[in-house]
Amino acid sequence: MRPVIGMVGAALLGLGGAGLGLGLADGTAREAVLRPEAFRHVVTHEWFWPVVAGACETAGLLGAIWLAGQCRDALGRRRALMGGRARRLARACGRDLRRETLELPGVAAAHVRLTGTRSRPRLRMTVLCAPDTRVNALRAALVEGPLERRRAELALPGLVTVLTFRFTDPPPRPRG
């Protein structure tokens, strides 16, 4: 979605920049924003207003598609947009996954949430571990153990898992 934001930004910057340029230039600063020539141009070209209407419709339609896509994406990142049975199964798996994750060495807390749609589900996990934990080893243990079992249980071998590690936070103190 960023490129579209950038494109809208560039269009606005272009319009604003052009307006500033016309306003600050000596030759055009005293001319009206809408000149009589513009009216004459519109009257003599019958295609003008239909083209403007088409452009507005296209912009409105693309904006609506973009809006719907963003809302779906934003919701899908936070909530499970899927049916009741799939959601119940996912919740049960999430509980098991959390329990098994907590049994791994160094793990202080774990949060598991299934998000996304039925066609693109996401398992979001946040694992809080001790500051000196070997995160690479913990990740390997998690992926090869509990996560693999839950994927098999849900019959989703390619279930995308978003795993964020955080560290418990006793204030660091110098030694010696």
Added chain:
Amino acid sequence: MGNGPPGAPVVQAGVVMIDTLVTRRSVGTAGTTATTGRAEARELRRARRRARRGAAEEFRSSRAAVGIPTALAVTVTGGAGAVEVLSRLIGHPAGLVPVERLSAVLRQTPWGDPRALAVAGALAALGLALLAAALPGRPRVVVMDGADPSLAAGIARADLRRALVRAALEVPGVARAGVRLRGPFRRRVTVRATSRYRNPGNLAELVRIAVACRLDHLDLARPAAVGVRLRRRRD
């Protein structure tokens, strides 16, 4: 050869020939194995790259807070404009946009008018702000390495910094430490440490090793070079 039974040279020649064949075949097998190994290594590199990009995409902010209002504004403006123009074309103005008043104002307002300049400036500023929002920015999560495209693993940036500070403080003689993570492409970790020793010797190197070792255990997708700036006690 001469000591052997009659016909032995022939047998031995045969053995030599078979040996040669076996050797050639084994050389060929080794060559095939090497080629397969290279192909596997290439495939692994590609898988890692794919996984890294996928993980970066997962952790990247979608800028929904900027994108949704912008999309809403584009939809409303475009829709209202289309309805107004089409309704005027068929002779029944919808009246969503005060066209006559707007047209009268624009006919009387020159480009150099402060109001016109203010509107143009506001549009340009809004455009600049949107362009700035479209830039990638600094991710909150640092992506970990891996070859599994269905796993996006990362470490919270602030937590990573604290872990590295802790690693630096665990070196005896370091009184204070701060860490900066820099560079989106060529990552660099800069450790600013203060020693309580007047003559710290190789303390900077020890801090560098401790931080690099901690980073090694974290298995980041883009390995970072570690630089240490050590301040010593002066009294």
